[in-house]
Amino acid sequence: MEVVVLVLVLALAAANGANDVPKGVATLAAAGVAKLRTALIWGTITTAVGCLVSLTFAAKLTALFSSGIVSAKPTAGFAAAVLIGTVAWVALATWRKLPVSTTHALVGSLLGAGLVFASSSLHWDVLVNKVVGPLLLSVLAAYVVSAIVSFASRAIAGRTLAKEVAQIALHGESTAEQMAGGDSATVVKAPPGVPARRPRSLTAITGVHWVTSGFTSFARGMNDAPKIVAVGSLALVGGMTPTTLLFAVTAVMAIGGLIGGARVASCMCCCVTKMSHVNGFAANITTAALVGLGAFQGLPMSTTHVSVGAIAGTVGKDLHLIQRKTIRDFVIAWLVTPPFAAVVAAVAYLVFR
Numbered sequence: 001m002e003v004v005v006l007v008l009v010l011a012l013a014a015a016n017g018a019n020d021v022p023k024g025v026a027t028l029a030a031a032g033v034a035k036l037r038t039a040l041i042w043g044t045i046t047t048a049v050g051c052l053v054s055l056t057f058a059a060k061l062t063a064l065f066s067s068g069i070v071s072a073k074p075t076a077g078f079a080a081a082v083l084i085g086t087v088a089w090v091a092l093a094t095w096r097k098l099p100v101s102t103t104h105a106l107v108g109s110l111l112g113a114g115l116v117f118a119s120s121s122l123h124w125d126v127l128v129n130k131v132v133g134p135l136l137l138s139v140l141a142a143y144v145v146s147a148i149v150s151f152a153s154r155a156i157a158g159r160t161l162a163k164e165v166a167q168i169a170l171h172g173e174s175t176a177e178q179m180a181g182g183d184s185a186t187v188v189k190a191p192p193g194v195p196a197r198r199p200r201s202l203t204a205i206t207g208v209h210w211v212t213s214g215f216t217s218f219a220r221g222m223n224d225a226p227k228i229v230a231v232g233s234l235a236l237v238g239g240m241t242p243t244t245l246l247f248a249v250t251a252v253m254a255i256g257g258l259i260g261g262a263r264v265a266s267c268m269c270c271c272v273t274k275m276s277h278v279n280g281f282a283a284n285i286t287t288a289a290l291v292g293l294g295a296f297q298g299l300p301m302s303t304t305h306v307s308v309g310a311i312a313g314t315v316g317k318d319l320h321l322i323q324r325k326t327i328r329d330f331v332i333a334w335l336v337t338p339p340f341a342a343v344v345a346a347v348a349y350l351v352f353r
Contacts, residue, residue, distance in 0.1 A: 001076035001352075002237045006245075008083035009232035013249040015090040016102045016224060017256025021047055022265030023099060023307040024217030024287070027280030029265065033209055036265055044257045046214040050221025051250040055243065069110045069126055072118035076235035077352035081117075083231060085109030085345025089337060094260060097267040098333040101302035105341040106227055107131050112342025113349040134294060138301050139309040142286055146313030150282035205277045212284035219292035220303040225249055267326070268311070274321065279314035286310040305334065 025043035029036040070078075086105040093100040107127070114122050228249050233242045275283075287307045294301030308330060315321040 001080065002235045005076055005079050005083065005232060005235040006237050006240070008080055008087060009228060009245065010248060010252045012083055012087045012090065012102070012228055012231075013252040014256030014260075015087055015094060016228065017044070017047070017253035017258075018260030019090055019094045019100060019264050020102060020220055020224060020303055021217065021253075021257030021261045022268060023303050024220055024284065025213045026265045026268035026307075027275050027283055027311065028209065028213050030268075030275035031209065031277050031280045033206055033277065033280070036262060039213070040257060040261045040265060042210070042214060043217040043261070044254045046217035047221035047257065048250050048254050050218035050223075051225035051246065051253065052221075053218070054222045054225045055246060069107065069123055069131075070114040070118065070121055071123060072114075072121035074234040075117075075353075078113055078117045078349060079231055079234035080352050081113040081345045081349035082106070082109040084348040085112055085341040085343075086231075088344045089341045093333055093337075094263060096333075097263045099264050099268060099304045099308065099330065100333050100337050101304040102224055103227060103302045104131070104135070104334070104337045106231065108338030108341035109345035111338070112345035115342075116346050116349045117353075134301055135305060138290055138294070139305045142290055142306045142309030143313035145290070146282050146286040146310040147316040149286060150279050150314040151316055153278045153282050205281065209277050209281045209284070212281050212288060215288035216284045216291070216303075216307070219288045221250075221253075223291050223294060223301055223303060225253070268308075275311070275314070279311075283307070283310040283314055286313070 021040060021043045024047070025034075025039040028034045028039040028042070033039075034042070086102065086109045089105045089108075090100060090102055111122065111127070225246060229242055229246050232245050232249070236242070236245065287303065287310045290306050290310075291301045291303050308327075312322050312327065
């Protein structure tokens with residue numbers, strides 16, 4: 001049974017990589033900063049770094065998912081059931097191009113299998129305080145913070161770029177391009193034979209966008225890896241330690257992101273709202289800050305909910321710019337996540353016990 005658990009842990013890591021790696025770097029492709037494949041490679045690398053750093057900083061999350069929700073001494077059958085429920089939903093959602101939360105699929109599976117395994121050992125207060133509460137607050141916080149950061153960043157970047165375009169014009173040159181997203185710079189036409197020059201401020205914005213997307217993926221890896229390892233540690237194969245398991249999870253998560261990440265990324269790139277360099281920066285810095293804070297505080301933030309909330313928040317009060325059908329589909333998938341995983345995990349435990 002321990003071998004079965006290990007296989008399921010690695011399957012979950014692969015599914016998680018395919019569904020979650022795109023969430024930190026989708027804005028790069030959406031804003032035209034990088035090709036989708038390049039963005040996924042960057043997200044995979046920075047996610048892997050975050051996974052490895054979680055060895056030091058994510059002990060609270062590991063404790064929560066190993067014994068904080070279901071305190072009864074686990075069995076290999078229980079661990080396998082939890083993993084089956086989680087893998088089933090995350091893999092299905094990835095196939096359907098839906099960004100869902102591995103965190104909440106795990107929670108649903110723990111509850112479903114836990115009700116059959118040892119219902120009296122379930123900690124409902126922990127569930128409300130450390131899962132449901134952070135979930136609801138994180139989506140709202142992501143939207144508000146992202147809206148504020150986007151507004152301030154557009155104002156600053158627009159003024160800076162406009163000044164630089166004016167200076168370029170004084171020297172008889174032209175700008176190579178406007179700021180993505182239609183911000184306030186004006187393109188100055190150059191005389192024939194005079195090459196166009198790309199404003200330094202636009203180059204700086206692009207660089208910051210890369211950095212913030214990397215921070216988002218880093219925080220995501222630091223938040224997700226401990227949860228998967230915690231469940232897998234309930235039934236380790238002989239000779240394997242949690243640290244060894246973390247390295248294996250990190251490697252397989254990277255493979256999953258590179259092979260299957262394009263499906264969810266393509267949806268997040270263009271199906272929520274139009275994205276500019278500045279909006280991408282705002283969404284990423286918001287997501288990285290909230291998810292990273294959650295990892296340090298032992299609060300299982302959902303990168304999915306935070307990143308979608310942050311991307312949507314870049315429109316501020318202009319709600320008509322959001323693709324409502326996409327958001328509707330996402331919300332339905334999020335609501336289905338815990339009960340679907342719970343039912344599958346409960347049935348799986350009845351089979352394995």
